[in-house]
Amino acid sequence: MSATAVEAPVEAPPPRKKKAIVMLALALALGGGGFASTYLGLWSPAALIGGSAKPDQGAAAATAVVFVDVPKIEMNIPGSRGRSLVLSAAIETDETHRAEVEHLMPRVLDAFTSFLSGIDPGAYDKRGVLEIIRSELVTRSRYVVGEEPVKDLLITEFLIR
Known part of the structure; x- marks a missing residue:
């Protein structure tokens, strides 16, 4: 087949x-x-x-960064052996809140001084004390002035003698 x-x-x-x-x-x-x-x-x-909305110039001017100087704080550290603290700072805000921050500066200064006088003298010798002090001062300035006006705090001088 x-x-x-x-x-x-x-x-x-x-x-x-x-x-x-x-x-x-x-x-x-x-x-x-x-x-x-x-x-x-x-x-x-x-x-x-x-949409492609262009920001207007008025909004850009309102968000311009302004630094308001806090008067220099010079104080003796309580309970220490004759040491003193010198601190200078500036509060970062914008132009719309500048007058409000300047108006409340005596209260801010009082809050800063009362906090700094309550710190244990041995804490100044510890590592990282400047960051802790800065964060506490930001908190106190926001408590006095408000959350919106205070953007940040710059420490321009920190001296322990």
């Missing part, structure tokens, strides 16, 4: 599967292109949603 090999025809995928594969590849290519263009900074989705 002679064997004739009958080759079965190779079936092509149905058009429906082909269409799904093409759509998936197209979606991946477009998604990758969108991600790449956003990552490279060519456009911003947030700008499309929020």
